[in-house]
Amino acid sequence: MREQKELQFAFIEANAKDYPVTDLVELTDVSRAGYYKWKNRGGGSMQANQDEQLYSYLWKLHQEHRGTLGRKRMKIALKETYDIQAGEMRVARIMRQYGLRCKIRQKRYMKRHDSHHKVANILDRNFHAEKPGCKFAIDITYLPVQQGVNKFLYLCAIKDLFHDEVVAYALGPRQDMALVYEVLEGLKEKTFVKGAILHSDQGTQFTNAGYQMRVQEMGLTPSMSRRGNCWDNACIENFFSHAKCEMACFFEDAKTASEVQYAITEYIHYYNHKRIHTKLQTNPVHFIERWEGQWGTRGTAKATA
Structure with missing residues (x-):
């Protein structure tokens, strides 16, 4: 008893x-x-x-x-x-x-306030672009850090869907609006068509009213995936997938935040300038140089934001 x-x-x-x-x-x-x-x-x-x-x-x-x-x-x-x-x-x-922590990023469900708005899925999985600077995709991913205070670095990147080049990116210890705005500043330095599509998922950074206002001020048209549908933004998810898989082949000893930052910076340069893309049959930079040599930059305009 x-x-x-x-x-x-x-x-x-x-x-x-x-x-x-x-x-x-x-x-x-x-x-x-x-x-x-x-x-x-x-x-x-x-x-x-x-x-x-x-x-x-x-x-x-x-x-x-x-x-x-x-x-x-x-x-x-x-x-x-x-x-x-x-x-x-x-x-x-x-x-x-x-202290047994799951290393895989957990889904975070946040209540959306009135300052967060969805926009239409204008891209609608039409990842083909007729010329450079008319369709872009933006997203954020995480990169694990084995040593140091920060367990992750966050990478925000923008990809031109015409030739798959990563045209702007930023790294930081937090996936906040400052990280996204830094990437948009990088895109301002590029050449794109007025009204070009900038597609994203429904992450809180991209439903933020400040982000959408900044995009429109730059002369871009925001587009957004359907909620919970990763295939709508597969055009940039595949870059993140390649980066995480292939970066380890080049920088297997990258453990600290500074080493990971150096590794992803070098990998993006490799991705743009050397990596053979099946769709292009060459690397993105060579492809766009060859295209411009044939067609010029007709129909594009320098960003004025």
Whole structure:
């Protein structure tokens, strides 16, 4: 009987951070007062031991999956691999307590205020452009940093869809509006058609009213993917995919923020000037030079913003 009560007290202790003690007591045969007496006698140490035992399994799974498991998939892996049933909130609490962080960027759902607006999907997956400077795509991705205070660097880039050149980019420790505005300043130095399309996803930086106003002031036409549809912005997502995969082949020892920054800068130069693109049958810079030699810069105008 005493052992049964100990188990019930331990059950309440294990879930007390996630649910009200009053609700948990109703699921057992013990009283609220009895639980607190047990806890004051040091009974919580049993739960600490159980957490420590569970942590050993979480750590093994964390290592096996190279830190890519969040609480949801970690719970499933516990059951699948070790036949251990644990609540998602308990798994999350122990992972947080012992510093087991998922390395994969988590989706962040933010409430959109009135200052955030969607615009039409003008591009509508028509990634073909008749000439340079008439269709662009913009997006933000993250680059992991193994050493240092910042665990990630964020890369914001703009790509010309005519010849796939990354025409402007910026790196920073935060994915904020300053990063996006820096990229737009870089685009101002390029040549583009008045009213050219600048396509993005529905990230909060791009639904921001300030961003949309800045784009229109530059003489560009904003376009936006449908919500939750990554294929609408695949034209620049493929650049990020190539960069993350191929950069490691050139700079496998890049670990600090400065090393990662140098690596992505050098890779973008390689991507524009040397990397063979199947669609172009050459690199973007050579392709545009060859095109301009044949057709000139007819129909383009220097940005006036």
